[in-house]
Structures are given as C-alpha cells and as structure tokens.
Amino acid sequence: MQQQPPSDRSFNNADSFGQAFDEAWQRLSSGPAPTPADHAKALLEAVLDQLKEHPFAEADPAMARQVAEFRIRLLGL
Numbered sequence: 001m002q003q004q005p006p007s008d009r010s011f012n013n014a015d016s017f018g019q020a021f022d023e024a025w026q027r028l029s030s031g032p033a034p035t036p037a038d039h040a041k042a043l044l045e046a047v048l049d050q051l052k053e054h055p056f057a058e059a060d061p062a063m064a065r066q067v068a069e070f071r072i073r074l075l076g077l
Contacts, residue, residue, distance in 0.1 A: 020054055
C-alpha cells in the first residue's frame with residue numbers, strides 16, 4: 001500500500017488534526033531518545049507546538065491535546 005503525501009489542507013476537526021499530528025510525530029521522532037518517557041513528553045510538546053496554528057488546535061487547544069494523547073495511546077507511539 002502506497003503512503004499518501006501530506007495534505008496541504010487543514011480542517012477544524014479532530015480527524016484533520018489527528019492526521020497532521022501523526023505526520024508531525026513521525027517527522028520529529030526520528031532522532032535519538034534519552035529515555036522513552038522523557039522523549040515522549042518532549043516530543044508531544046514539540047508536535048503540539050508545531051501544530052498550534054492548525055484550525056482545530058486554535059479553536060480548542062485542550063481538545064487538541066486530548067486527541068494527541070489519545071492517538072499516542074491508540075497507535076502505540
């Protein structure tokens with residue numbers, strides 16, 4: 001199955017944010033990690049900072065964080 005390129009479009013919904021989160025997480029997680037727990041926390045903050053202008057994150061930052069934390073648990077990131 002061929003992976004689709006990142007979309008240039010963002011929508012104010014959890015699905016759009018989740019897709020952007022997954023892409024940003026994969027991009028930023030390629031470096032070495034000091035400890036898994038510390039790395040995951042720092043990476044979560046870095047991804048959320050990178051996506052702070054996403055329409056969903058701007059409209060409801062608390063819900064965006066919850067979606068991000070859910071995706072980490074769901075996907076085992």
